[in-house]
Amino acid sequence: MSQLSLEQLAVQLQSPDVKDRVLAMIELQKGYISALASLPLIQQALADDNTQIRGMAVYSLGIQPTPENLSLLVPILTGDPDHNMRAIAAGALGYLEDRRALQPLRHAFYEDEHWLVQFSAAVALGNLKDPQATTVLLEALESKHILLQEAAIAALGEIGAVDTLSSLLRFVDAEDWLLRKRLAEALGNLPDPQSEAALRFLRKDSNPLVAEAARRSLHLDTTQ
Numbered sequence: 451m452s453q454l455s456l457e458q459l460a461v462q463l464q465s466p467d468v469k470d471r472v473l474a475m476i477e478l479q480k481g482y483i484s485a486l487a488s489l490p491l492i493q494q495a496l497a498d499d500n501t502q503i504r505g506m507a508v509y510s511l512g513i514q515p516t517p518e519n520l521s522l523l524v525p526i527l528t529g530d531p532d533h534n535m536r537a538i539a540a541g542a543l544g545y546l547e548d549r550r551a552l553q554p555l556r557h558a559f560y561e562d563e564h565w566l567v568q569f570s571a572a573v574a575l576g577n578l579k580d581p582q583a584t585t586v587l588l589e590a591l592e593s594k595h596i597l598l599q600e601a602a603i604a605a606l607g608e609i610g611a612v613d614t615l616s617s618l619l620r621f622v623d624a625e626d627w628l629l630r631k632r633l634a635e636a637l638g639n640l641p642d643p644q645s646e647a648a649l650r651f652l653r654k655d656s657n658p659l660v661a662e663a664a665r666r667s668l669h670l671d672t673t674q
Contacts, residue, residue: 453482456491463491468500475506478514485514493522505538512542519546524554533564540567544574552578556586565595572598576605584611591617600632607636615644622648627657634660638667 454462454477462474475495478488488510495507508526511519523546526539540558543551551574559571572590575583583605590602603621606614618640621633634652637645652664 453477453480456483456487459483460491463494468503471495471498471500471503472506475503475510479506479510481514485516488514489516489518496522496526501532501534504535508535508538508542511539512545515546515548520548520550524551527554527558527567533562533567536562536564537566537570540570540574544570544577547577547579549578549580552580552582556583559586559590565598568593569595569597569601572601572605576601576608579609581609581611584609584614587611588614588617596626596629600628603629603632603636607632607639610639612640612642612645615640615642619644619648622651627655627660630655630657630660631663634663634667637664 454474459474459477462470462477465471465474474491478491492507492510492514495503495510498504498507508523511523520543523539523543527536527543530536530539536558540555543555555571555574555578559568559575562568562571568590572587575586587602587605587609590598590605593599593602599621603618606618618633618636621629624630624633630652634649634655637649637652646668649664649668653661653668653670655661655664
């Protein structure tokens with residue numbers, strides 16, 4: 451299928467058929483049209499009455515960065531009535547890897563009442579790789595939601611927060627195997643004798659996926 455021009459995509463986004471608009475958004479996300487040229491169409495899609503189209507537009511702002519995208523995403527994160535849109539906006543802010551998103555993401559984690567938005571904010575904070583996010587992520591470790599704990603473990607690994615090891619290592623014998631797997635993956639980014647000792651313990655884990663993750667973090671042959 452030949453690539454559509456910007457003009458053709460603009461017409462397709464005006465179609466009354468949702469499928470046509472979805473296909474137009476898919477084409478815009480492929481990246482053969484520059485982010486700046488695509489931006490007016492993405493902004494148009496942000497006002498679409500279909501939630502799928504809107505979600506795709508929000509996501510596009512993360513994967514096709516322009517200088518305006520941060521200012522477009524923050525109001526969605528902080529004020530959209532749909533928690534799914536707020537969660538997608540949080541993720542998109544992480545993709546931008548712009549540390550100016552730190553405060554809005556921290557606010558979302560503390561103030562948003564929906565766990566999915568908190569989860570996306572925690573993941574995004576890891577993508578920012580800003581050490582200032584560690585306080586928030588340490589609090590996420592105390593969450594009752596295992597998915598939030600998983601996100602926090604992974605994010606602290608992304609940041610390389612070696613100083614949080616004492617808080618992370620208590621998950622070495624967590625009942626949930628996904629927490630142990632996330633820990634094994636994160637410890638690979640936290641070089642320290644304690645990390646290595648924990649990884650050597652985890653490489654003998656009863657769950658093969660946890661053991662494999664530990665071996666990878668130790669840079670061992672996963673067949674060992």
